[in-house]
Amino acid sequence: MRNRKVLLLLLVVILVAFKLLPTQKGPAAPSAVVVLAARENIEPYTFISSSQVSTTTVPSAMAGGYYTSADKLDGYMATTLIKKGTGLTRANALLPEDFRFWGDMGLEIGSFKAVFSELVGGQVRPGHRINVYAYRKSDEDEDNGDLVLVASNILVVGVRTETGEQATAGQASVSGTPTPSGGGPLDFGSLGGGLAGAQPASVVVYAAEPRVAQAIIAFLGSRDYSAWVTLAPQPAAITTPMPVPTLRRPTPTPQPTLQPTSEPSTPGGPNATTVPGGTVSVVSGSVYMSAARNGTQCEKFSNGTSTLWAVVTLNYAPAGAFPITIEVTDQDRVQHFSQQFFHPAPGTASHLIERPGGFPANTKFTTTVTAGAAAFQCTWETTSDATCPPTGNASLPNTGN
Numbered sequence: 001m002r003n004r005k006v007l008l009l010l011l012v013v014i015l016v017a018f019k020l021l022p023t024q025k026g027p028a029a030p031s032a033v034v035v036l037a038a039r040e041n042i043e044p045y046t047f048i049s050s051s052q053v054s055t056t057t058v059p060s061a062m063a064g065g066y067y068t069s070a071d072k073l074d075g076y077m078a079t080t081l082i083k084k085g086t087g088l089t090r091a092n093a094l095l096p097e098d099f100r101f102w103g104d105m106g107l108e109i110g111s112f113k114a115v116f117s118e119l120v121g122g123q124v125r126p127g128h129r130i131n132v133y134a135y136r137k138s139d140e141d142e143d144n145g146d147l148v149l150v151a152s153n154i155l156v157v158g159v160r161t162e163t164g165e166q167a168t169a170g171q172a173s174v175s176g177t178p179t180p181s182g183g184g185p186l187d188f189g190s191l192g193g194g195l196a197g198a199q200p201a202s203v204v205v206y207a208a209e210p211r212v213a214q215a216i217i218a219f220l221g222s223r224d225y226s227a228w229v230t231l232a233p234q235p236a237a238i239t240t241p242m243p244v245p246t247l248r249r250p251t252p253t254p255q256p257t258l259q260p261t262s263e264p265s266t267p268g269g270p271n272a273t274t275v276p277g278g279t280v281s282v283v284s285g286s287v288y289m290s291a292a293r294n295g296t297q298c299e300k301f302s303n304g305t306s307t308l309w310a311v312v313t314l315n316y317a318p319a320g321a322f323p324i325t326i327e328v329t330d331q332d333r334v335q336h337f338s339q340q341f342f343h344p345a346p347g348t349a350s351h352l353i354e355r356p357g358g359f360p361a362n363t364k365f366t367t368t369v370t371a372g373a374a375a376f377q378c379t380w381e382t383t384s385d386a387t388c389p390p391t392g393n394a395s396l397p398n399t400g401n
Contacts, residue, residue: 158205
């Protein structure tokens, strides 16, 4: 009997010990998350349609950057080539405004620099609407300068400092509502009464129609005008969004004696011109207008033409770059273009003639090249029955919004 009790007690102890032993389990299967993926190859810089989207699964630990079935990708674009089966992430699929500053894919994004004091005190900010004026300072020997409203009411989508950092003064939201960080909308923010840490804007990033971007680049780039920016008024107050430059009737001055190409003057004679480094004598010269650089002569250009070339031939000594002035006037002697160029060397060179707004239609013009004391002319016209090919840039001037 005693042995039976001992055996029974031992059995109970074994059962209790077995219950207390830890249960050995295998590794848990990782959980998976359903994410969005490309059903087919999606080309970069294109909008993603619902027909191009399917689903796939990824481990939950890796799903942080992926879009899931709860996300709607309407209006999103591919920032790179997304191959079939690849998951859609917050790197390869973004809203246009998160990738290229602004959502309207029909607008070009560009930039230009300006002097701090000519950018509303460096306070231009994303969300502002601005007018961009191109100006050229006066030349005491030539004219009284020039001013053109290149673009009106265009949108600022970014601002940078001269060294490329994000400007840090008072802010404005994309909707245009000022949110200054200091005492007023044009305040430098938390500067502590000084300029330490302040980085005012000197580079403006803008969104504009392609024709507006072309005009900004033409004036601020190829023609080397400077930019002056103002905050735009309400659109209704801009009565003339893109005026052409004011035509200036030249003050009557003694006209240089026209030098026929068939009767060259004597070097060192009446057509000798003193320049830095010595005296240059223009022996002979000529000019004609063309639709292309070094192109053939043309006398009838299409109405609306704004860009053409003056092909100038000058023979002078000694060799070297020689300053010339090219002026275009109509039959009423109204000046439509005047600019100084440097003829690179004796011989033939083409000089670009641009007039924002285009030259007036059905009008006769005279181009005069003044080279020192000598001058050479040619005549041409704009007409509906033009014989010249298009200049390729006749649509440049319509630069307002």
